[in-house]
Amino acid sequence: MTKDYYKILGITEFETQEAIKNAYRKLARKWHPDIAGNSAEAVLKFKEINEAYEILSNKIKKEEYDRARRFYSYATSNENKFKSEEKKHEEKKGFSFNSFNWKKTYEKPAPKRGEDIYSDIELSVFEAVSGTTKTVNMLQTQVCPKCGGRRFINGSICKDCRGKGEFTNYKKFTVKIPAGIKDKSKIRLAGEGGSGINGGVNGDLYITIHIKEPKTYKTEGLNILKTIPITPYEAVLGANIKVSTIKGNVSVKISPNTQNGQKIRLAGCGIVQNNKVGDMIVTVEIKIPQELSKEEIDLYKKLSEISTVNIRDNLYEN
Secondary structure, rough: OOOHHHHOOOHHHHHHOHHHHHHHHHHHHHHOOOHHHHOHHHHHHHHHHHHHHHOOHHHHHHHHHHHHHHHHHHHHHHHHHHHHHHHHHHHHOOOOHHHHOOOOOOOOOEEOOOOOEEEEEEEEEHHHHHHEEEEEEEEEEEEOOOOOOOOOOOEOOOOOOOOOOOOEEEEEEEEEEEEOOOOOOEEEOOOOOOEEEEEOOOOOEEEEEEEEEOOOEEOOOOEEEEEEEOOOOHHOOOOOEEEEEEEEEEEEEEEOOOOOOOOOOOOOOOEEEOOEEEEEEEEEEEOOOOOOOOOHHHHHHHHHHOOOOOOOHOOOOO
16 A cells, blocks of 8 residues: 555545545645646646545445555554564574575456546536536546556566556546436446556446526526516616526516516527427516615605505505
């Protein structure tokens, strides 16, 4: 074991899964290729961060890693103790065990499946309902085709990979998002994960979908519900206002004497799915501007003086 995943993420082994996730997200944003660039250091750092999170975020893999980590620490401690005793023994006997040329035989390593890779895609409600395609830029590690990941050829370091046994680069994937996909859904791209070792199959790429909640509208089936503010004088006199839709800006007519809460249907300006098209339903909200000039206030006073209508007449009991 040569990598300390806890040290890579800057946490201890007793942290919660939430703390592990937060540490990963912070580092992933810092070292993402779109921010840190494609230098060798940035590529290696981003790879290590993803590798660490892939292990520590999985309960079973984390338990296996923790056991191996503790065993490695114990074995290293005993190995150092053994070397110390061996040295004392050599000095006492006057010869070195290393002077013997022992013939070692190695078994062919077993095939190992490549690691799975995980990424995220953020979608708008429109994209989730209608379906779309997205491009994902992923850091991918491939086994060196020359040495097959063994790092050496005929006893010499592989010149192609310089003894690393692998190549790391970025690969773009075009991901098709099906219509009607739900939040937190996962899309699996088989064989697009880490390369297999010693003839093992490649891992998979898993894409988690995150649907971004809109702030200016809601959806109801294929319909889009949107609230639009208008001024009191627009409500009384009528007006033509611009409303933003998925088809672009649309001119909407506000009829004279429009009431607060009145709805206007914009046909065909909703969500498109399976050859069906929804509408946009605009709800009018009459709002008084927070800052009024003295002239505007005087006009409101004048209006209150000349008005002869009591809109609360029907609320009084006889």
